[in-house]
Amino acid sequence: MPYGYTGNILHVNLSTKEIWVEYPEENFYRTYWGGRALALYYMLNQMKPHTDPLSPDNLLIFAPGVLTGTPAPAMPRYTVCAKSPLTGAQGEAEAGGWWGPELKKAGIDAIIIKGSSSTSVYLYIKDGKVEIKDATHLWGKDTGETQKIIKKELADDRIRIAQIGPAGENLVRFANIVNELKHFNGRNGLGAVMGSKKLKAIAVRGTKPINLYNKEKIKEISKQITLRIPDNPLSRNLREFGTVAGITSIYKAGWLPTNNWSTNDFKKGENLAEETYNKTILKKNEGCYACPIRCKRVVEVDEPSVKVDPIYGGPEYEAVVSFGSLCGIDDLKYIAKANELCNKYTMDVISTATTIAFSMQCYQEGILTKEDTEGIELNFGNKEAILKIVEMIAHRKGLGNLLAEGSYRAAQKIGKGADKFIRQVKGQEVPMHDPRVKTGVGLQYALSDYGADHMKAAHDSYFKDKDSWGVKEMKGLGILGPVSPIDIGQNKVALFKLLDIYWSLLDTLGVCDFGYVPRSVGTLDELLEIIRSATGWRTTWFELMKLGERSINMARVFNYREGFTSKDDTLPEVFYQNFKGGPLDGQGAINKEDFQKALRLRYQLMGWGPDTGIPAPAKLIELGLDWLIDEIKR
Amino acid sequence: MKISIKLEGYLKYKYLSNILELNYFKPITILQVLKDAKISSADLFFIKTGDKIVKEDHLLIKSTELKLFPIIGGG
Numbered sequence: 001m002p003y004g005y006t007g008n009i010l011h012v013n014l015s016t017k018e019i020w021v022e023y024p025e026e027n028f029y030r031t032y033w034g035g036r037a038l039a040l041y042y043m044l045n046q047m048k049p050h051t052d053p054l055s056p057d058n059l060l061i062f063a064p065g066v067l068t069g070t071p072a073p074a075m076p077r078y079t080v081c082a083k084s085p086l087t088g089a090q091g092e093a094e095a096g097g098w099w100g101p102e103l104k105k106a107g108i109d110a111i112i113i114k115g116s117s118s119t120s121v122y123l124y125i126k127d128g129k130v131e132i133k134d135a136t137h138l139w140g141k142d143t144g145e146t147q148k149i150i151k152k153e154l155a156d157d158r159i160r161i162a163q164i165g166p167a168g169e170n171l172v173r174f175a176n177i178v179n180e181l182k183h184f185n186g187r188n189g190l191g192a193v194m195g196s197k198k199l200k201a202i203a204v205r206g207t208k209p210i211n212l213y214n215k216e217k218i219k220e221i222s223k224q225i226t227l228r229i230p231d232n233p234l235s236r237n238l239r240e241f242g243t244v245a246g247i248t249s250i251y252k253a254g255w256l257p258t259n260n261w262s263t264n265d266f267k268k269g270e271n272l273a274e275e276t277y278n279k280t281i282l283k284k285n286e287g288c289y290a291c292p293i294r295c296k297r298v299v300e301v302d303e304p305s306v307k308v309d310p311i312y313g314g315p316e317y318e319a320v321v322s323f324g325s326l327c328g329i330d331d332l333k334y335i336a337k338a339n340e341l342c343n344k345y346t347m348d349v350i351s352t353a354t355t356i357a358f359s360m361q362c363y364q365e366g367i368l369t370k371e372d373t374e375g376i377e378l379n380f381g382n383k384e385a386i387l388k389i390v391e392m393i394a395h396r397k398g399l400g401n402l403l404a405e406g407s408y409r410a411a412q413k414i415g416k417g418a419d420k421f422i423r424q425v426k427g428q429e430v431p432m433h434d435p436r437v438k439t440g441v442g443l444q445y446a447l448s449d450y451g452a453d454h455m456k457a458a459h460d461s462y463f464k465d466k467d468s469w470g471v472k473e474m475k476g477l478g479i480l481g482p483v484s485p486i487d488i489g490q491n492k493v494a495l496f497k498l499l500d501i502y503w504s505l506l507d508t509l510g511v512c513d514f515g516y517v518p519r520s521v522g523t524l525d526e527l528l529e530i531i532r533s534a535t536g537w538r539t540t541w542f543e544l545m546k547l548g549e550r551s552i553n554m555a556r557v558f559n560y561r562e563g564f565t566s567k568d569d570t571l572p573e574v575f576y577q578n579f580k581g582g583p584l585d586g587q588g589a590i591n592k593e594d595f596q597k598a599l600r601l602r603y604q605l606m607g608w609g610p611d612t613g614i615p616a617p618a619k620l621i622e623l624g625l626d627w628l629i630d631e632i633k634r
Numbered sequence: 635m636k637i638s639i640k641l642e643g644y645l646k647y648k649y650l651s652n653i654l655e656l657n658y659f660k661p662i663t664i665l666q667v668l669k670d671a672k673i674s675s676a677d678l679f680f681i682k683t684g685d686k687i688v689k690e691d692h693l694l695i696k697s698t699e700l701k702l703f704p705i706i707g708g709g
Contacts, residue, residue, distance in 0.1 A: 233644045246706030249703035253679070468705070
């Protein structure tokens with residue numbers, strides 16, 4: 001068994017209740033490592049093409065990386081993969097927290113779940129021993145109640161629980177999975193897959209140390225990184241304000257997504273700003289496993305009109321902006337409440353809020369009426385309405401049943417031109433970062449195998465100047481010069497090819513990008529040395545970047561098999577139009593032709609067909625994926 | 635003329651100040667002001683004077699306040 005691994009991959013069939021453990025060879029681990037790459041290996045090998053995402057034949061895979069649980073900064077993460085019920089493509093989401101490290105300590109490298117139980121169940125894993133337990137008494141309960149009951153009935157307060165709430169049970173297509181009530185595998189509707197399998201939770205307890213090659217070296221590097229955090233403005237900013245840190249800059253620049261992206265000029269941005277957040281709702285900050293950065297927020301509101309329970313954490317940037325300006329709302333207390341409801345019921349905040357903003361625009365345009373909304377005045381800015389609609393979506397009641405399908409499907413069902421107001425890629429709602437000011441993010445939205453997502457690469461701003469952190473610190477990956485955030489030429493395309501691969505690598509290893517360059521304080525040399533010290537493998541950046549590229553190509557083949565083509569690599573039309581209102585009024589539109597050229601160049605740089613975007617056989621051979629060649633010939 | 639530089643967000647930690655002031659006797663580009671204030675362009679996402687977003691080659695011809703906004707990542 002290689003260092004950094006337990007050597008055990010757990011398989012569970014919920015239809016037959018069969019449980020077995022696979023013991024892969026070292027070469028398997030060295031090829032697929034963990035996280036998204038390992039999960040994709042099983043999805044491509046054990047799932048038939050065109051599987052219904054909500055059927056028992058879909059797989060649900062929980063996969064930490066080899067570094068997950070390593071005592072170094074920002075290494076708590078694990079991947080969940082399945083075919084997505086929101087996009088129909090490869091579905092994937094990473095989460096931090098404590099559950100991933102606990103699974104490794106319990107002696108498991110990954111869990112592959114197939115089938116579906118006839119009654120609701122939960123898994124209990126303790127130091128390698130696995131039980132399928134009855135969960136009928138938990139079905140319908142929110143996440144806070146469920147966690148309390150499981151910890152009580154297993155008589156162990158140190159159990160870590162990944163679970164779904166009522167939205168997952170009700171197959172809301174953007175339901176997510178939460179661990180410890182506040183760390184989310186947020187996107188792609190993986191909670192609905194869990195719900196379709198009648199799997200309420202996975203409770204894990206591990207007491208065995210993870211077998212690392214050189215733990216002392218890792219501790220030494222961790223100490224060096226931790227000591228530098230106070231002097232690094234990026235890390236310090238994350239600690240002080242969390243991910244909301246940029247809101248002041250964004251609203252003053254005039255690119256805060258507002259009223260379903262119909263404008264970016266939000267007049268009350270100050271009410272959402274990071275300093276307002278800290279003054280009005282913040283209770284404390286917290287961190288994930290072994291991470292000194294502590295970027296997570298915990299909020300509390302205790303007023304007659306609205307109460308927010310701190311056990312559910314607090315809204316991050318995406319929630320503040322999507323429930324805030326995107327819905328025309330400037331009251332952080334109501335935004336925190338909407339976030340809390342999503343956390344209790346397990347719904348992705350970006351998709352929930354964007355789908356609501358879409359419905360608000362439909363209402364304002366007369367496409368939806370008061371009859372459709374059961375009397376709710378669904379205007380932008382109606383903060384009470386938001387809370388009602390979140391409840392209705394989670395429980396699939398009234399209009400909520402339609403919106404629970406996500407904005408893309410809802411628009412198809414509504415008709416009447418509603419599709420003009422959806423903001424999505426491959427069926428997934430776009431996050432709160434405007435590609436008109438960060439074109440690389442736009443490329444990643446379009447190319448992402450699992451629909452629009454802001455965590456598919458570092459953002460353009462870290463590479464804008466020769467002294468930028470990304471340019472100074474990432475020369476070892478071949479990033480030698482700056483590129484303007486709004487440039488969409490060949491240098492931007494080449495830069496984002498590298499960043500896509502690097503990010504995919506982090507998602508394979510279990511590393512949070514908030515710990516390392518270009519987003520934070522840890523260097524490439526330190527990260528490489530941690531990987532070597534964890535595994536004992538004298539690996540290189542060459543091997544690691546090939547690993548990142550391998551996972552991208554596996555996802556691309558999976559999607560091709562499901563019917564996705566280059567025609568699905570798109571951006572919402574709104575980004576091809578100029579900003580309306582504010583300091584950027586009348587400028588900023590991305591040139592569609594330039595964007596298409598950029599995509600075509602990217603395909604070529606990746607070794608994909610320039611028109612089709614399909615990986616060439618030679619590329620698959622180069623990456624050791626020759627077993628996928630038949631898939632692209634179908 | 636007096637050029638006030640207001641540092642927004644985490645820039646105030648990095649440069650250990652909220653506001654800097656510099657005096658000039660003739661028109662000057664923002665780029666030169668940043669050099670004189672020892673502020674790296676790499677840290678800035680955009681610069682505003684009044685309600686306008688301006689570039690570093692913008693020429694300042696009268697007393698004004700520059701607002702500097704830090705780069706923003708995702709997450």
